[in-house]
Amino acid sequence: xxxxxxxxxxxxxxxxxxxxxxxxxxxxxxxxxxxxxxxxxxxxxxxxxxxxxxxxxxxxxxxxxxxxxxxxxxxxxxxxxxxxxxxxxxxxxxxxxxxxxxxxxxxxxxxxxxxxxxxxxxxxxxxxxxxxxxxxxxxxxxxxxxxxxxxxxxxxxxxxxxxxxxxxxxxxxxxxxxxxxxxxxxxxxxxxxxxxxx
Amino acid sequence: xxxxxxxxxxxxxxxxxxxxxxxxxxxxxxxxxxxxxxxxxxxxxxxxxxxxxxxxxxxxxxxxxxxxxxxxxxxxxxxxxxxxxxxxxxxxxxxx
Amino acid sequence: xxxxxxxxxxxxxxxxxxxxxxxxxxxxxxxxxxxxxxxxxxxxxxxxxxxxxxxxxxxxxxxxxxxxxxxxxxxxxxxxxxxxxxxxxxxxxxxxxxxxxxxxxxxxxxxxxxxxxxxxxxxxxxxxxxxxxxxxxxxxxxxxxxxxxxxxxxxxxxxxxxxxxxxxxxxxxxxxxxxxxxxxxxxxxxxxxxxxxxxxxxxxxxxxxxxxxxxxxxxxxxxxxxxxxxxxxxxxxxxxxxxxxxxxxxxxxxxxxxxxxxxxxxxxxxxxxxxxxxxxxxxxxxxxxxxxxxxxxxxxxxxxxxxxxxxxxxxxxxxxxxxxxxxxxxxxxxxxxxxxxxxxxxxxxxxxxxxxxxxxxxxxxxxxxxxxxxxxxxxxxxxxxxxxxxxxxxxxxxxxxxxxxxxxxxxxxxxxxxxxxxxxxxxxxxxxxxxxxxxxxxxxxxxxxxxxxxxxxxxxxxxxxxxxxxxxxxxxxxxxxxxxxxxxxxxxxxxxxxxxxxxxxxxxxxxxxxxxxxxxxxxxxxxxxxxxxxxxxx
Numbered sequence: 001x002x003x004x005x006x007x008x009x010x011x012x013x014x015x016x017x018x019x020x021x022x023x024x025x026x027x028x029x030x031x032x033x034x035x036x037x038x039x040x041x042x043x044x045x046x047x048x049x050x051x052x053x054x055x056x057x058x059x060x061x062x063x064x065x066x067x068x069x070x071x072x073x074x075x076x077x078x079x080x081x082x083x084x085x086x087x088x089x090x091x092x093x094x095x096x097x098x099x100x101x102x103x104x105x106x107x108x109x110x111x112x113x114x115x116x117x118x119x120x121x122x123x124x125x126x127x128x129x130x131x132x133x134x135x136x137x138x139x140x141x142x143x144x145x146x147x148x149x150x151x152x153x154x155x156x157x158x159x160x161x162x163x164x165x166x167x168x169x170x171x172x173x174x175x176x177x178x179x180x181x182x183x184x185x186x187x188x189x190x191x192x193x194x195x196x197x198x
Numbered sequence: 199x200x201x202x203x204x205x206x207x208x209x210x211x212x213x214x215x216x217x218x219x220x221x222x223x224x225x226x227x228x229x230x231x232x233x234x235x236x237x238x239x240x241x242x243x244x245x246x247x248x249x250x251x252x253x254x255x256x257x258x259x260x261x262x263x264x265x266x267x268x269x270x271x272x273x274x275x276x277x278x279x280x281x282x283x284x285x286x287x288x289x290x291x292x293x294x
Numbered sequence: 295x296x297x298x299x300x301x302x303x304x305x306x307x308x309x310x311x312x313x314x315x316x317x318x319x320x321x322x323x324x325x326x327x328x329x330x331x332x333x334x335x336x337x338x339x340x341x342x343x344x345x346x347x348x349x350x351x352x353x354x355x356x357x358x359x360x361x362x363x364x365x366x367x368x369x370x371x372x373x374x375x376x377x378x379x380x381x382x383x384x385x386x387x388x389x390x391x392x393x394x395x396x397x398x399x400x401x402x403x404x405x406x407x408x409x410x411x412x413x414x415x416x417x418x419x420x421x422x423x424x425x426x427x428x429x430x431x432x433x434x435x436x437x438x439x440x441x442x443x444x445x446x447x448x449x450x451x452x453x454x455x456x457x458x459x460x461x462x463x464x465x466x467x468x469x470x471x472x473x474x475x476x477x478x479x480x481x482x483x484x485x486x487x488x489x490x491x492x493x494x495x496x497x498x499x500x501x502x503x504x505x506x507x508x509x510x511x512x513x514x515x516x517x518x519x520x521x522x523x524x525x526x527x528x529x530x531x532x533x534x535x536x537x538x539x540x541x542x543x544x545x546x547x548x549x550x551x552x553x554x555x556x557x558x559x560x561x562x563x564x565x566x567x568x569x570x571x572x573x574x575x576x577x578x579x580x581x582x583x584x585x586x587x588x589x590x591x592x593x594x595x596x597x598x599x600x601x602x603x604x605x606x607x608x609x610x611x612x613x614x615x616x617x618x619x620x621x622x623x624x625x626x627x628x629x630x631x632x633x634x635x636x637x638x639x640x641x642x643x644x645x646x647x648x649x650x651x652x653x654x655x656x657x658x659x660x661x662x663x664x665x666x667x668x669x670x671x672x673x674x675x676x677x678x679x680x681x682x683x684x685x686x687x688x689x690x691x692x693x694x695x696x697x698x699x700x701x702x703x704x705x706x707x708x709x710x711x712x713x714x715x716x717x718x719x720x721x722x723x724x725x726x727x728x729x730x731x732x733x734x735x736x737x738x739x740x741x742x743x744x745x746x747x748x749x750x751x752x753x754x755x756x757x758x759x760x761x762x763x764x765x766x767x768x769x770x771x772x773x774x775x776x777x778x779x780x781x782x783x784x785x786x787x788x789x790x791x792x793x794x795x796x797x798x799x800x801x802x803x804x805x806x807x808x809x810x811x812x813x814x815x816x817x818x819x820x821x822x823x824x825x826x827x828x829x830x831x832x
């Protein structure tokens with residue numbers, strides 16, 4: 001029973017929220033695994049149509065952004081305000097690069113007639129249509145999380161700048177960083193499952 | 199059980215950079231092994247590496263290594279729950 | 295443990311402000327609790343009205359007061375309102391918020407602003423659901439389960455309704471994580487896990503179900519919307535999808551969701567029965583443990599909703615087996631409640647009558663659930679009125695009656711006034727009789743083969759349907775008596791002070807109604823929640 005700021009409590013709450021995100025994507029992975037076991041060959045053929053280079057670059061970009069935001073937490077803990085801001089800026093830049101590459105990827109696919117309910121997919125084998133629907137749903141919802149995460153970090157960055165988040169009170173940055181790492185974690189699984197396997 | 203969410207621990211830049219290098223190496227490894235003709239083992243290999251990578255992210259970037267028992271247990275519960283959801287569904291998917 | 299004379303104003307008039315804004319923007323858990331109470335209970339009454347109309351339609355074969363499309367819409371909306379707008383947010387939102395922080399000796403929940411945000415999300419979701427009834431293609435007609443392929447093809451306004459449910463689900467998740475954090479972090483000094491009231495234990499287990507299962511519903515509903523708006527075809531067999539996968543995803547949430555509905559109810563019963571038996575609860579540890587066990591095992595059994603869906607035989611066997619395991623922790627609770635009653639000094643006040651009828655009705659519901667959980671017998675009664683009867687025995691006879699028990703037990707504490715005892719007992723008797731006449735008849739009808747969700751039926755079912763409809767009128771008569779008596783009492787009844795029932799949990803040690811920060815000074819807990827030696831009542 002205390003009105004003191006409870007950072008451990010806030011962190012516990014954030015982790016619980018991350019679990020819900022994990023389970024949200026878990027539903028998509030469940031569908032993926034069920035349909036993979038039904039259509040291994042179609043999934044294999046469809047997966048080869050995705051651009052491995054783009055996928056790999058995006059993986060590196062996200063891993064780097066994760067590093068930067070982790071370093072931003074270290075920086076704020078050490079009271080290095082300017083460095084925190086630079087690192088957060090770098091994270092958001094990575095997010096922008098990721099979204100730009102995603103945009104190119106999506107528009108190329110759509111240009112080739114590959115999008116949910118497209119005539120091209122309707123004419124192809126059923127497993128292919130399922131694969132791409134899952135691909136668009138997973139990367140779409142993941143992309144939405146990238147946008148939310150980047151906005152969150154920008155908002156926290158402005159608080160760091162104003163001195164509202166500092167070496168003595170940085171739970172907000174710590175929790176936002178946790179959220180950003182989750183975005184990275186999800187991608188760590190999306191990347192091999194959609195771009196690499198088969 | 200009220201104070202076991204861990205004290206504040208500062209992870210040095212060097213350590214974070216090492217973890218990042220390990221993650222990049224593992225990414226390269228995944229791409230490499232999935233280019234080989236390994237059949238079904240590809241899925242297994244790629245997922246194992248993905249689990250390793252997320253383990254690294256959770257332990258170091260997300261500071262789980264320095265947290266108390268409570269958070270680790272809760273994370274374990276969440277992961278087991280997801281595994282059960284997927285696993286039990288496969289009693290249907292595999293034997294249909 | 296005598297009740298201290300209040301020196302701080304109660305939470306009703308602490309801010310000096312009155313009017314709506316002082317309530318809908320308040321972060322006080324007690325005010326939020328009452329907001330939840332009035333909004334969820336309001337939707338309960340809407341659901342009752344819809345149910346009453348459904349029963350009138352079924353009073354006689356053929357068209358009675360409505361056509362088939364209206365009937366489909368009504369049972370869908372009845373289900374959606376009752377489940378997503380009343381019973382899932384109801385317990386956690388109203389009594390969880392009102393009582394739990396006080397029971398653990400805290401001033402508020404861990405995240406008070408998030409708590410208010412949860413209520414707002416709930417209201418926004420509810421408004422979206424209501425909007426879906428009057429816009430687009432009209433009210434959804436899929437049943438509350440939104441099964442594909444019908445839900446992805448019907449012209450009614452499923453997309454918006456599903457989005458509303460998504461928003462309400464998000465509110466439920468936030469409440470869950472708020473409560474888990476609160477129970478972990480804000481217990482008063484001396485409030486060990488072994489001294490938590492069993493209501494708090496049940497809320498804790500429920501919160502875990504909310505956190506871990508609700509996201510699966512969220513993604514399922516997103517997929518239904520994508521199916522309708524983008525044509526993803528993930529559940530469309532014509533394009534490689536599988537409708538049975540929808541059922542898996544839906545029930546992965548929706549089976550655990552019935553434990554979101556019933557677990558807090560069991561917690562209420564575990565708190566009420568010892569107080570009115572003047573005896574410590576029998577088997578405290580086992581009841582606490584069984585709450586967790588129900589939450590855990592309850593997450594493994596979703597497949598028993600799908601025995602006739604074309605799921606693999608292996609899965610049917612596995613899920614049928616697992617279903618029987620859930621019966622064990624539920625039975626543990628029932629045995630412990632009955633053992634608590636044994637040789638107790640029982641006083642049959644209104645909360646106790648509701649609690650006792652909970653035990654009976656929940657047991658009937660639970661046993662009929664075993665008939666449905668056994669794969670062989672399920673095939674016979676699947677999708678009949680037997681299922682409808684079973685579900686209402688558990689959720690209305692169980693959770694609903696426990697909600698009424700909680701209303702009679704805790705609301706006077708927060709209003710400082712009480713209802714009259716005799717009309718409350720009359721209301722209970724009417725509801726108990728009406729309930730059994732209605733739903734037991736439904737179970738018999740189901741055994742005879744009357745399907746659910748049909749607005750018409752064969753003439754041989756006519757008599758029993760008439761009986762069930764008359765039962766619904768008795769039930770509603772009792773409900774009206776209860777409402778009038780309870781609310782007249784809360785606003786204009788006799789003063790309710792001190793600890794008249796002799797409860798030993800922390801909420802009975804503070805002023806009535808409680809002050810803003812719940813306690814005059816931080817409580818230090820020195821005994822268990824059912825240790826009645828210090829309550830001053832023999």
